[in-house]
Structure formats: structure tokens, C-alpha cells
Amino acid sequence: MSYQRMASDSPVARASCTQCHLPELCLPRSLPCGELLELADIALVSSPIQRGGIIFKSNSPFRAIYAIRSGMVKQYYECSDGQQKILGFYLPGEMLGFDGIAKGRHQYSAATLETTTICELNYEELKWVCSRTERLDERFHCLMSQEISKENESLLLLKSKTAEQRLAIFLNSLSCRYKQLGYSANEFKLSMSRAEIGSYLGLTIETVSRLFSRMQREGLIESHHHTLRILDPTHLHALCSEQC
Amino acid sequence: MSYQRMASDSPVARASCTQCHLPELCLPRSLPCGELLELADIALVSSPIQRGGIIFKSNSPFRAIYAIRSGMVKQYYECSDGQQKILGFYLPGEMLGFDGIAKGRHQYSAATLETTTICELNYEELKWVCSRTERLDERFHCLMSQEISKENESLLLLKSKTAEQRLAIFLNSLSCRYKQLGYSANEFKLSMSRAEIGSYLGLTIETVSRLFSRMQREGLIESHHHTLRILDPTHLHALCSEQC
DNA sequence: CGCGAGTTTGAACTCGCTCAATGAATGTGG
DNA sequence: CCACATTCATTGAGCGAGTTCAAACTCGCG
Numbered sequence: 001m002s003y004q005r006m007a008s009d010s011p012v013a014r015a016s017c018t019q020c021h022l023p024e025l026c027l028p029r030s031l032p033c034g035e036l037l038e039l040a041d042i043a044l045v046s047s048p049i050q051r052g053g054i055i056f057k058s059n060s061p062f063r064a065i066y067a068i069r070s071g072m073v074k075q076y077y078e079c080s081d082g083q084q085k086i087l088g089f090y091l092p093g094e095m096l097g098f099d100g101i102a103k104g105r106h107q108y109s110a111a112t113l114e115t116t117t118i119c120e121l122n123y124e125e126l127k128w129v130c131s132r133t134e135r136l137d138e139r140f141h142c143l144m145s146q147e148i149s150k151e152n153e154s155l156l157l158l159k160s161k162t163a164e165q166r167l168a169i170f171l172n173s174l175s176c177r178y179k180q181l182g183y184s185a186n187e188f189k190l191s192m193s194r195a196e197i198g199s200y201l202g203l204t205i206e207t208v209s210r211l212f213s214r215m216q217r218e219g220l221i222e223s224h225h226h227t228l229r230i231l232d233p234t235h236l237h238a239l240c241s242e243q244c
Numbered sequence: 245m246s247y248q249r250m251a252s253d254s255p256v257a258r259a260s261c262t263q264c265h266l267p268e269l270c271l272p273r274s275l276p277c278g279e280l281l282e283l284a285d286i287a288l289v290s291s292p293i294q295r296g297g298i299i300f301k302s303n304s305p306f307r308a309i310y311a312i313r314s315g316m317v318k319q320y321y322e323c324s325d326g327q328q329k330i331l332g333f334y335l336p337g338e339m340l341g342f343d344g345i346a347k348g349r350h351q352y353s354a355a356t357l358e359t360t361t362i363c364e365l366n367y368e369e370l371k372w373v374c375s376r377t378e379r380l381d382e383r384f385h386c387l388m389s390q391e392i393s394k395e396n397e398s399l400l401l402l403k404s405k406t407a408e409q410r411l412a413i414f415l416n417s418l419s420c421r422y423k424q425l426g427y428s429a430n431e432f433k434l435s436m437s438r439a440e441i442g443s444y445l446g447l448t449i450e451t452v453s454r455l456f457s458r459m460q461r462e463g464l465i466e467s468h469h470h471t472l473r474i475l476d477p478t479h480l481h482a483l484c485s486e487q488c
Numbered sequence: 489c490g491c492g493a494g495t496t497t498g499a500a501c502t503c504g505c506t507c508a509a510t511g512a513a514t515g516t517g518g
Numbered sequence: 519c520c521a522c523a524t525t526c527a528t529t530g531a532g533c534g535a536g537t538t539c540a541a542a543c544t545c546g547c548g
Contacts, residue, residue, distance in 0.1 A: 077396075077400055081487075085400055085403060085404060087396055087399060087400075098388070098389050098392050099389055099392045099393045099396060100389070101385050101386055101388075101389035102386045102387075102389035102390040102393060103389075103393070107393050107396065108396065127378070127381070127382065127385075130381070131375070131378055131381065134371075134375055137371070137374070137375065137381070138371065140385075141345050141371075141384075141388070142345055142346045143346075144342070144345075144385070144388040144389070144392065145342050145343055145344070145345035145346035145388070146346040147392055148342050148343045148388065148391055148392060148395065149343045149346060149347070149351050151392065151395040151396065151399065152321075152331055152343060152351065152352065152395065154399055155331060155395065155398055155399060155402065156321055156329055156331075158399065158402040158403065158446060159329060159402065159443070159446040160329060160446075162535080162536095163535075163536065193494070193495090194494075194495065194496095195494080195495095199403070202402060202403040202404075203536075203537095204536075204537060204538080205494090205495080205496095206495090206496080206497085206536085206537075206538085207535090207536060207537075209495060209496055209497080210496080210497080210536095212495095212496090213496070213497080225545085243325075406503080406504095407503075407504065437525095437526070437527090438526075438527060438528095439526080439527095447504075447505095448504075448505060448506080449526085449527075449528095450504090450505075450506085450527090450528080450529085451503095451504060451505075452527095453526095453527055453528055453529080454504095454528080454529080456527090456528090457528070457529080469513085489548105490547100490548095491546105491547090491548085492545105492546095492547095493544105493545095493546095494543105494544085494545090494546105495542105495543080495544075495545100496541105496542080496543070496544090497540105497541085497542080497543090498539105498540085498541085498542100499538105499539090499540090499541105500537100500538085500539085500540105501536105501537080501538075501539095502534100502535105502536095502537075502538090503534105503535100503536095503537090504533105504534100504535095504536105505532105505533080505534080505535090506531105506532085506533075506534095507530105507531090507532090507533095508529105508530085508531090509528105509529085509530085510527105510528080510529080510530100511526105511527080511528070511529095512525105512526085512527075512528090513524100513525085513526075513527090514523105514524085514525080514526095515522105515523085515524080515525095516521105516522085516523080516524095517520105517521095517522090517523100518519105518520095518521090518522105
């Protein structure tokens, strides 16, 4: 995989949050029109970034929060040996970069998994808008709180789910998020590699591959290359909620 | 273990953040005096809560953020079978409850591990003070950001550390936090049970117990009942930073 | 066509788990 | 104050889910 130039070098344009089809998921959710305009005023939309494009690098100065407009992004920790540990995948309407606020530097790196456009929200400007817009500040708190909840879920997953349950939960999560975006819940593209799925779920490539094979053999899913079809959503759900 | 009445029923008093010895860690860090007074005005200090006291229950309405003033608190998920999965331990100066903001309900439960006093910060009032005090709002963002970073660390720990490394990192983390509080870095009380440590680290009681025994045999630590002495901090550090 | 990255499959191993028994500490009621 | 109950911790033996190592297969691309 070849990495592109930094996304921050991409040509940018002022965002028009009012015309974006994602405001009901993204930061501006349920913001009155006037305040939406203020937010749009500080949001910069990137031009499309190819697969493998870097959004930010671990340890680089923190300047902005990023919202995915289209495509998909992975956030990961880079080990000293070059290995990547995937911390999360981000879909349209989702935001990342909050972990940089505390230390003034990004703690992890983020890269695109497919052609992606992002909205960049300069943190200083965002704080300024937040300070004058109670609703927005509240929404910002909510999003960080959501991120915390999401990570707690992941912690529980890693602590007490079997390999099969982890994969089921992962596929189910993608399914739900795609559905919410108006895409098919039962047929979508898996932009990430087996290695990335494994790293995210705390499993090896081989285990992930075997699980895909088994689930396919059992008629639960159909997976070819990077396309996935969920054939038996009920059974998949059952796997997700098994025991503790 | 017997549970006490809810902490929210505890007699409370207005806090005097100005006289607390923790403001350099807690929410008010580097806040100018005047703003500190505003914060103190909304902070309620609980009377001491005995071991096993509930601070909040999973699914209860979210009203406040809590800061530990003294003692120790665990946050945990309660399985349907009554089992607890520990998500984190909180020491004086640390804050918890952020995960409740997004959904308006606490996602997890929190209970004291020893006699503890807490500061309760009503979220609505806190937002009001934040909206008029830029520095405080920033600090609030920082604390949530820190929580996100801390959980990302935990995710990495669960994904790729051996049982021994996990325990070493855990003990080291406690050591650092106690040191920062002005206590001994190499001798402190482990208020949590082996089961709680195991649950937190994604290990079984037996494994934790065996690791304590082994580390003791190897002269790394000395552990009796709930007291811990780190005999070889250098070696412990080495374990923490081993490979990836 | 041949190369290389990514994936699949098999076989053997291992770390941490499960099950089980014992020991130590704390609390309780007579 | 002591027997008994109860909870928590320790230790051992055997097992198994997932890993490691290795080989084969697939597919896109020069």
C-alpha cells in the first residue's frame, strides 16, 4: 500500500453543512439553521483522498477534529517495528481526533481505507463557535462521550467475547452503521483487509480468515473478495448477544 | 460485600476547591482564582462513603460528573448473570461519569473500593459555568480527551500484551498515579481484589494469583494481603515496555 | 506469463483457562 | 473465646481456543 501526501495538503473548500446529507449524524445534529451556518463557516472540506492517504500522524501537533464525509478511515497505533494496531474504523458522519486535545498532539495515526472526503474543524475555531453556541458545545460533549462509550464497548468485547462473537459483533456494527447511512444493511463492501480486521478485534489474520470460511460454510454470510452479504441476520444477532 | 445506600443520599456540603489539595490534578487545574470560586460553588462534597457504596448505577439518569477526592472507585459493567466486568479504577483527582452525557443515562455502574469522598458536579450547572469560563470548558474537553486516550491504551494492552505485561503495566500505572498524589510510588495498598484486577486486565483470578506469586518469587514485588511493595522498579518498567 | 500481496488451509504448539482441592483471613453466633 | 461458615487467595493438573509456522492458492498487475 502506498501512502499519499498528507490530507492537510489537499485542496480544501468551505463546507456547506446545510447542503450535506449527513448533518443528522455529524456534529451539527439538531442545530438550528443559524448556528449551522456558523459551523459551516469553519468547516473545511477536503478534496477526495485516495486509499492510503494519511489524515494525521501520531505525535503531530493537534490542530483539528475531523468528520468523515464519505469513504472510510482507520485510526491506528504504530509500533516501533512498523506494525499497525487498529483502534477503530470511521464511517461517514463519524468524527475522530478527540484524543489529541489533552496533550496537544495526536496520540495515534489515521489513514483512509478507500477514497474519502473529510471535513476539517479547526479546534481553536470550533471552541470559539462552541463558546457562543450552547447547543453546539453540548453536541461536542455528546460526541466525545459517545467515543468513550464506544471504547468501553470495545474493552468489554476484548475481555470476554470469543473470536466468533467478536467478528459477529464487528460485522453487525458495520451493518447497523451502513443502514443508518441509508445503505443496505446486508450487503456492503469491507474496505479493510483481514489483517486490519484481526488487529482491530485482537485476533490473527488466520483466525479471521478461518471464521469467515466457517460462517460462510454455515450459511451465515457470503463473502467474496471485499464484498460481504449477510444471509442470516437473525443468527448473526444471536451470536452477538450470546451470554456475557 | 454489602452495599451501602446510594452516595447521592449522602449528606453533602459545598466544596471549597480553593482549599482542596487536589486542584492541580482535578478539573480546576490552572484555573484562575475567581473561576475556581465559581466552580467551587457548584461542587458538592459527599461525606465519606464506606467500601461497597454505589456512586451511580448503570442505566440510572445521568445528572452529574464525579471527581474522587479521597479513596478509590471502580467503574464496571454488570452482566445479566450478576458478574461484574471492571472498566476502570479511579483515584483522587480523577473524574468519571463522562460516558453518561451522550445518552442521558449512566452506561455503567460505579462503586467505592474503600472509604471514599467524592465531589459531585451537576452537569447542567457545570455546562453553565463552562459556557462563561473558557478555561474551564477547555479543561473539561481535556479531561474527556484524556479518558479517551486512557481507554485507547487499555485497548492496546488487551490486544497485544501477555498476562505478565498486563499486570506489570497495571502495577506501574498505580505506582505512577500514587506518586503523583504525593504517596509512595513503591509501597501502596491494593484496594481491589484479585478478581477485580483480573476482570480489569482480561484475565482470570487464578492467572493473576499465579503472576503475583511468580513476581514475588522472582524478587520483583512483595505482596501480602492487600499491601504491595515494588522491590525492583527497573525490572517492572522493563516488563511494561517489552516489544510491541 | 510470472511476480507479489493478500488470503486460505493445515498441523502442531502454547498461553491462559477450567476444574478442583487446599489454605488463609474474616466474620458470626453460641 | 472458639467452632463454623463464608469469602478470597493459592496451587496443581489437564485442556482447548487461538496462535504460530508453513505451504498452497487467488487475483490483480506489470
